[in-house]
Amino acid sequence: MLVLEGxxxxxxxxxxxxxxxxxxxxxxGAESVHIESPTRTNTWRSNRDAPSPPTYPDLDPxxxxxxxxxxxxxxxxxxxxxxxxxxxxxxxxxxxxxxGQADVLICNFRPGMLDRLGLGYDKLHxxxxxxxxxxxxxxxxxxxxxxxxxxxxxxxxxxxxxAMIAYPGGQPTVTGPSYMDPIGGFNGAAAILTAxxxxxxxxxxxxxxxxxxxxxxxxxxxxxxxxxxxxxEGNHLPDAAPHNAYPAEAEDAWIVIACFSDEDxxxxxxxxxxxxxxxxxxxxxxRKTHEAELDRLIAxxxxxxxxxxxxxxxxxxxxxxxxxxxxxxxAASAYLHERDHFTTLTHxxxxxxxxxxxxxxxxxxxxxxxxxxxxxxxxNAYILREVxxxxxxxxxxxxxxxxxxxxxxxxx
Amino acid sequence: MSALTDITVxxxxxxxxxxxxxxxxxxxxxxxxxxxxxxxxxxxAAGAKPGRALDIHLNLRKRRGCPADPDVVLCAPDExxxxxxARFPEALAVRITGFGDTGPKAGWRAPEIxxxxxxxxxxxxxxxxxxxxYGVAQRASFAAGQxxxxxxxxxxxxxxxxxxxxxxxxxxxxxxxxxCFPYVLQTIYNGTDRRRGDxxxxxxxxxxxxxxxxxxxxxxxFAALCKATGLEQCLxxxxxxxxxxxxxxxxxxxxxxxxKVADRDPDAFVAELQAMNIIAARAYRISEIRESRHLAAxxxxxxxxxxxxxxxxxxxxxxxxxxxxLPQEERRHACA
Numbered sequence: 001m002l003v004l005e006g007x008x009x010x011x012x013x014x015x016x017x018x019x020x021x022x023x024x025x026x027x028x029g030a031e032s033v034h035i036e037s038p039t040r041t042n043t044w045r046s047n048r049d050a051p052s053p054p055t056y057p058d059l060d061p062x063x064x065x066x067x068x069x070x071x072x073x074x075x076x077x078x079x080x081x082x083x084x085x086x087x088x089x090x091x092x093x094x095x096x097x098x099x100g101q102a103d104v105l106i107c108n109f110r111p112g113m114l115d116r117l118g119l120g121y122d123k124l125h126x127x128x129x130x131x132x133x134x135x136x137x138x139x140x141x142x143x144x145x146x147x148x149x150x151x152x153x154x155x156x157x158x159x160x161x162x163a164m165i166a167y168p169g170g171q172p173t174v175t176g177p178s179y180m181d182p183i184g185g186f187n188g189a190a191a192i193l194t195a196x197x198x199x200x201x202x203x204x205x206x207x208x209x210x211x212x213x214x215x216x217x218x219x220x221x222x223x224x225x226x227x228x229x230x231x232x233e234g235n236h237l238p239d240a241a242p243h244n245a246y247p248a249e250a251e252d253a254w255i256v257i258a259c260f261s262d263e264d265x266x267x268x269x270x271x272x273x274x275x276x277x278x279x280x281x282x283x284x285x286x287r288k289t290h291e292a293e294l295d296r297l298i299a300x301x302x303x304x305x306x307x308x309x310x311x312x313x314x315x316x317x318x319x320x321x322x323x324x325x326x327x328x329x330x331a332a333s334a335y336l337h338e339r340d341h342f343t344t345l346t347h348x349x350x351x352x353x354x355x356x357x358x359x360x361x362x363x364x365x366x367x368x369x370x371x372x373x374x375x376x377x378x379x380n381a382y383i384l385r386e387v388x389x390x391x392x393x394x395x396x397x398x399x400x401x402x403x404x405x406x407x408x409x410x411x412x
Numbered sequence: 413m414s415a416l417t418d419i420t421v422x423x424x425x426x427x428x429x430x431x432x433x434x435x436x437x438x439x440x441x442x443x444x445x446x447x448x449x450x451x452x453x454x455x456x457a458a459g460a461k462p463g464r465a466l467d468i469h470l471n472l473r474k475r476r477g478c479p480a481d482p483d484v485v486l487c488a489p490d491e492x493x494x495x496x497x498a499r500f501p502e503a504l505a506v507r508i509t510g511f512g513d514t515g516p517k518a519g520w521r522a523p524e525i526x527x528x529x530x531x532x533x534x535x536x537x538x539x540x541x542x543x544x545x546y547g548v549a550q551r552a553s554f555a556a557g558q559x560x561x562x563x564x565x566x567x568x569x570x571x572x573x574x575x576x577x578x579x580x581x582x583x584x585x586x587x588x589x590x591x592c593f594p595y596v597l598q599t600i601y602n603g604t605d606r607r608r609g610d611x612x613x614x615x616x617x618x619x620x621x622x623x624x625x626x627x628x629x630x631x632x633x634f635a636a637l638c639k640a641t642g643l644e645q646c647l648x649x650x651x652x653x654x655x656x657x658x659x660x661x662x663x664x665x666x667x668x669x670x671x672k673v674a675d676r677d678p679d680a681f682v683a684e685l686q687a688m689n690i691i692a693a694r695a696y697r698i699s700e701i702r703e704s705r706h707l708a709a710x711x712x713x714x715x716x717x718x719x720x721x722x723x724x725x726x727x728x729x730x731x732x733x734x735x736x737x738l739p740q741e742e743r744r745h746a747c748a
Contacts, residue, residue, distance in 0.1 A: 003567075003569050003570045003573070004569070005568050011632065024562060028503070028566050029543050038462060052612065053602070054598060054602060054603060054604045055439070055598070055601075056601065056608070057601040057602060058483050058601070058602055059604070070597040070598040070600075071594060071602050072598045073597065074594035075594070081482075082567045083599045084419070089703075090558040099728050103559075109723050113702075119584075139706060140710055141709055142709070143707070143709045143710040144705055144706050144709055145704045145706040146706075147680075147686070148686045148693070149686065149689065149691045150691060150693060151615075151628050151691055153492060153613075153615050153628060154626045154627075154628060154692060154693035155693065156528070157624070157625075157626045157693040157694060157695040158693040158694065159694065159701075160696045160698050160700075161547070161548045161625075161698065162626070162695045163695045163697045163698075164548040164549070164698075165537070165545055165546075165547055166545075166546050167538065167539070167542065167545070167604075171543055171617055171619070171624055172617065172618070172624050172695040173538060174615070175536070175537045175545075175547045175548075176533055176537070176591075176592065176593055177593055177613060178538060178593060179533065179547065179551075179591065182555075182590065182591040183558070183591075184557070186558045186559060186562060187558065187730055188554065188559050188730075189562050189730050190436070190558065190562050190729075190730070191564065191729075191730040191732065192414065193562060193565035193566060193732075194440050194565060194732065194735070195732060195735070196569065196571070197416060197565060198415040198732075198734065198735045199570065200569065200572060204734060206433055206734035206735065208730055208731065208732055208733070209730065209731040209733075210729070210730040210731075211710075211730075211731075214707075214710075214712060214726070214727060214729065214731040217701070217726050218432075218554065218726060218729045219549060219550075219551050219554040219555075219697075220467050220547070220548055220549050221465075221466070221469030221470070221726055222460075222464070222465040222466035222549070223465075223549065223698050223724075224469075224692060224698060224701065224726050225465040225468055225469055225723055225724065225725055225726070226698075227698060227699060227702050227724070228466045228696045228698060228699075228700050229691060229698050230548075230698065230712065233541070234545060235525065235543065235545060235722055244543060245525075245534070245544050245546075246541040247542055247543075248488075248541070252535075252540070252607065254529075254535070254543060254544055255529075255632055256525045256526060256529040256534075256546070258523055258525050258526070260523070270456065284494075291715070312553050315517075315520045315521065316650065316741045318521065319521065319523040320522070320523050320525070321526070322520075322524050322525075322526040322529040323503060323529065323530070324544055325529065325530050325531070325532050325535065325598050326527045326532065326605050327532055327595035327598065327599040327606070328599050328603075328605050328606060329532070329597045330532045330589055330592075331596050331599045331600050334515075335511060335515055335516050335517045335530075335585070336516070336586065338515040338516060339512060339583060339586055341586060341589070347747060350601070353597070353600050354597075354598050354600055355599060355600075356590065356594070356597065357591070358590060359559055359582065359583060359584070359586035359587045359589070359590045360559060360562060360566070360582070361563070361580065361581040362563055362567050362570075362580050362581075363578050363580075364564070364567055364570040364571070364575035364576065364577075364578040365563070365566040365567040365569065365570035365575065365578065365580045367566070369567060376442070377546050379698050387500060395579045405489040406559045406562075412443045
């Protein structure tokens with residue numbers, strides 16, 4: 001039995017952070033229902049009016065491109081999809097009943113969304129006191145910037161991270177892209193599991209505010225405490241040299257190499273030979289003084305070498321090195337496969353493919369990927385019939401009422 | 413009362429990842445003891461040195477010593493989960509490493525730049541033609557600590573259901589790969605990959621007066637941005653008029669925006685854009701974040717005095733209405 005089996009999660013989410021929080025809970029066995037709008041398609045289901053071939057299996061949008069996007073299908077494993085217009089009477093009634101049978105509600109839209117939908121926390125708490133409601137707006141529910149819209153890149157800027165990453169003298173770097181989203185996803189799951197811990201002891205639900213920018217700032221805690229502006233120098237660090245990425249066997253193929261002591265450097269210099277063994281590079285101070293020359297010297301040595309083989313050779317010597325891996329490298333990674341990082345799943349519209357798992361390993365509370373992401377509106381009938389227990393006639397009436405959909409409205 | 417007051421933790425991880433996990437547990441009420449990590453060097457980023465800012469960030473509320481019966485043990489670098497559970501059978505033994513103890517990269521040295529290189533994310537960072545950039549601080553280690561927290565809470569629930577102790581394994585390298593945009597599934601779907609310079613996202617950066625701004629311009633807001641910046645000619649410029657063309661020419665477009673906004677006040681410009689439903693944010697430097705009126709209004713910062721010195725600390729990562737994080741003033745100062 002999975003550790004969250006028997007729990008139900010309702011997601012009013014879009015894109016990455018919110019769905020990733022729900023994905024983690026579903027990984028542990030919760031039944032997660034992803035509510036989607038028939039008139040405003042989740043951006044991670046892509047824009048069906050301008051299909052981007054690299055988004056789809058075999059570069060083919062197919063008849064239902066919104067069911068074939070790698071983005072949506074990566075973060076919604078193990079879930080059901082309910083496509084419903086909350087502005088209709090039938091749609092709202094169905095979702096409200098569903099929330100009444102749920103343990104967790106996740107919302108990753110801007111502040112005020114739940115209230116505007118008639119699903120504000122105070123109202124829900126009064127009726128469903130065991131319910132845990134998490135809102136995860138970028139800047140929080142209060143404060144002068146609370147209403148600001150955000151996405152991963154802009155949140156990274158606001159959290160102070162981008163200004164800490166740049167080429168020397170260059171502009172702030174947005175990383176990932178959207179590195180902030182999985183931080184939000186993990187924090188969201190962490191917050192809900194914390195609240196479940198309390199509910200298991202007391203029976204009491206609660207309201208969670210997970211401001212994604214604030215959560216991410218934990219990742220730079222030390223510099224925040226020091227109040228110190230970091231002047232980024234590319235990949236260089238003040239206390240390590242070399243510490244950089246160097247060209248390898250092909251165009252845009254790179255290997256990182258880092259030496260954190262003079263002993264590290266002596267080992268590396270013996271491999272490189274020649275000028276690397278000159279005394280001026282023997283100490284950290286010397287290598288920092290001649291860092292540009294040091295980088296050129298190492299780049300001359302790494303250029304043309306297979307980055308994977310070289311990294312293995314250097315690691316075998318006890319040095320810190322690694323190929324800068326691409327997505328194809330990761331898909332074929334012997335390391336990740338050995339760590340059970342992939343599960344093959346069959347999606348009715350996207351086909352059968354290995355899917356990356358979550359990096360959470362346990363003997364007693366191991367999660368799993370059990371079903372591919374749901375097709376658009378795949379769970380409509382299931383929710384009405386099996387979860388809400390509506391009579392068949394009422395199910396048929398509601399499904400034909402216009403409140404539910406299994407194809408996005410034109411142009412959305 | 414905080415949520416985890418019934419939990420006792422022994423943190424002898426000696427790593428940023430383990431200590432961050434212990435810090436999160438402490439934030440939400442667990443009693444966390446900072447134990448001896450031994451002399452073995454970890455393969456991932458080593459934990460904080462006493463008295464440094466990182467130590468205050470990670471270890472502020474922890475006691476020093478060893479509890480009699482911990483619920484969670486964050487294993488030392490040379491301690492297996494089995495060894496920890498031999499001593500504490502009902503505990504959750506958590507082993508966080510770089511690449512794990514088995515497999516083709518077992519024991520690899522895994523400082524931050526190695527973890528990020530192996531994550532698939534670094535190849536997306538920076539400018540095509542130049543070396544890829546790794547990210548800020550010890551982000552892969554923090555992410556590994558966050559993942560460990562999630563698994564611990566799940567395993568505690570299993571224990572409440574009768575499962576007993578647990579052995580938890582977290583590879584920082586695998587976590588780092590999970591934090592990467594899901595391009596791996598794209599590759600699996602169709603054999604293509606994307607890297608820095610070829611992501612077709614409608615975003616860019618411009619520099620206003622003294623600060624950079626990041627903008628994300630959905631197609632339905634493009635006209636509004638052109639009008640707001642006096643670039644109406646872009647609406648009929650063949651490079652920008654349609655979505656497909658814009659995707660190929662965002663850099664040229666943002667160069668035009670740059671010329672218009674170089675002297676704008678960054679905060680005022682962001683506010684103006686947000687009022688038009690154009691997603692934008694300022695790239696804050698650390699010193700500017702510390703002065704943020706938004707964070708101040710939210711009561712984000714915590715102030716503590718340690719050894720006669722005042723510190724300003726970041727607030728908890730999330731806020732729980734019934735079981736809030738412990739306020740800093742209730743914290744013991746293991747780091748002092």
